[in-house]
Ligand SMILES: NC(=O)C1=CN([C@@H]2O[C@H](COP(=O)(O)OP(=O)(O)OC[C@H]3O[C@@H](n4cnc5c(N)ncnc54)[C@H](O)[C@@H]3O)[C@@H](O)[C@H]2O)[C@@H](O)CC1
C-alpha cells in the first residue's frame with residue numbers, strides 16, 4: 001500500500017522533524033534524493049544523453065525555480081548535478097529566490113537567468129536533456145500565475161525528461177485538482193510521503209511515474225488521508241479459493257438485476273460475479289432477464305421473482321440494482337434486500353431508488369454504493385460538476401452521510417468509508433467508460449462480499465481487478481504494446497481471469 005498525507009500533516013511532521021535537525025538538513029536530504037533520481041534518469045539514457053560516461057557529465061539540465069522551498073530543493077539538486085559535470089541553468093521565476101540554494105548552485109559552476117530575460121529561458125528549455133520543475137510544491141494554491149504558467153507550458157512540450165520536485169507545479173497537493181496550466185511531468189520525486197493529489201486524476205496523470213524519497217518523516221506523520229492499493233494488497237483482499245473449499249464456502253452472491261425490458265445489465269453483473277470466483281451465483285429477476293442469464297451463464301441458479309425474494313434461497317451477500325428499473329416493484333425488492341443483515345451492494349437503478357428512499361440505508365450490516373458522479377450528486381443533492389471537481393471531498397462526505405462504503409466511479413475511482421483513508425484505485429483505462437462496464441464491477445464486488453471480504457476491501461479489490469481487466473482487454477494479447485482498442489463490457493468480463501493471474505505473479 002502507498003500512503004498519502006495532506007499538506008497540513010506534512011507540514012506538522014516537517015516541523016517536528018526539523019526541530020531535531022540542523023538548519024537546512026531536511027532540504028539537503030530532499031535535494032540529494034532528487035539529484036540521485038535525476039542522475040539515474042540521465043545514466044539510463046532516458047533523459048536523452050547517450051554514449052560513454054555516466055550520462056550526467058555534459059548533460060544540459062534546466063531548473064525552473066520558484067520563490068519557495070520547492071525552488072530551494074531544485075537549486076541544491078542542481079548543485080549536486082553541476083558538481084558531477086552537468087551544465088546547469090536555473091531559470092528564476094519567483095519574486096524571490098532561495099539564497100543559499102542559488103549560492104550553492106553558482107559555487108558548483110551553475111548559472112542563473114531571469115524568467116523575463118528575453119528568449120534565453122525558452123532556448124535553455126529547448127536545449128535541455130532534463131528539466132527539474134521546482135516552481136511550486138505543497139505551498140501552491142490555485143491556478144499557476146505568470147511566469148510559471150508559460151514556463152510550465154514550454155517545459156511540458158520540450159523533448160527533455162521533465163522531473164517534478166515534490167509535485168508537478170499547478171497540481172493541488174490535497175485533491176489532484178488542476179486549474180489552468182500545470183506541469184506535465186515524466187517523473188515526480190516526492191518527499192517524505194505521497195500526497196493525495198498524486199493519486200487522483202488529473203493530478204495523477206500530470207505526475208507521471210512517482211518516486212518517493214525518504215527524508216525521515218515517517219515517525220512524525222499522523223494517519224494517512226489516502227492510500228493506493230498495490231497488487232499484494234488486492235491479493236490479500238480477494239477471498240482465495242482454498243483447495244478444500246466447496247462452492248458454498250466460497251460464498252454465494254445473490255444478484256437482483258435486470259427487468260422485462262432491460263436484460264444486458266443482468267447478464268454482465270452475473271458475469272462479474274461468476275468470474276469473480278463466486279462458488280455459485282443466485283440470480284433473481286423478471287422472466288425475460290432470467291431466460292437470458294440462463295442462456296449466458298448456465299452456472300447461475302435463477303429464480304423468477306415478482307414482489308418478493310422469499311423463494312430465492314440462501315445467499316451470503318446481495319448485489320442489487322443494475323437494470324432493475326425504478327418502479328414500485330424495484331423499490332419493494334430493494335427494500336427487502338436492504339432489510340436483511342447481509343452485506344449489500346447497490347448500483348445503478350438501485351441508487352436512483354435510494355435518492356427517494358434514503359431511509360433504506362439505516363441498517364447496521366455493510367452497504368456498498370457504487371455511483372458515478374451524476375448518481376452521487378443526486379444522492380447528495382448537489383450537481384455532478386461539483387462532484388467531478390472535488391471527488392475526494394464528495395466521496396468522503398457521501399460515506400459519512402449515507403452510512404455506507406462509497407465507491408465513486410470515474411477517471412480515478414475513489415472509495416471511502418467513515419474514519420478511514422480514502423482508497424484510490426491505481427488501475428483502469430478511459431476505455432472502461434463503456435456501457436455495462438459498471439454492471440460487471442457490481443457483480444465482481446458482490447462475489448468478494450459473499451466470500452467474506454470486508455466492504456472496503458471488496459470494493460477496492462473489485463475496482464483494481466476491473467480496471468486491470470479493462471487495460472488487459474484494451475491492450476490485447478501483445479504484451480508491452482501501448483496500442484489500445486475500444487472494448488465492450490463483455491471483453492472486461494472475459495479479461496478478468498487474466499487480471500486475477502497477475503496477482504499471483
Ligand atoms: N518544509 C520543509 O521542511 C521541507 C520542504 N521541502 C520543500 O518545500 C516545499 C514547500 O515549500 P514552500 O512552503 O516554500 O512552498 P512552495 O515552494 O510550494 O511555494 C510557495 C510560494 O509560491 C507562491 N505561490 C503559491 N501559489 C502560487 C501560484 N498558483 N502561482 C504562483 N505562485 C504561487 C507563494 O506565494 C509562495 O511564495 C515542498 O513542496 C518541498 O519541495 C523539502 O525541502 C523538504 C523539507
Ligand SMILES: [K+]
Pocket residue numbers: 070133134135136137164165166167168169
Ligand atoms: K514542483
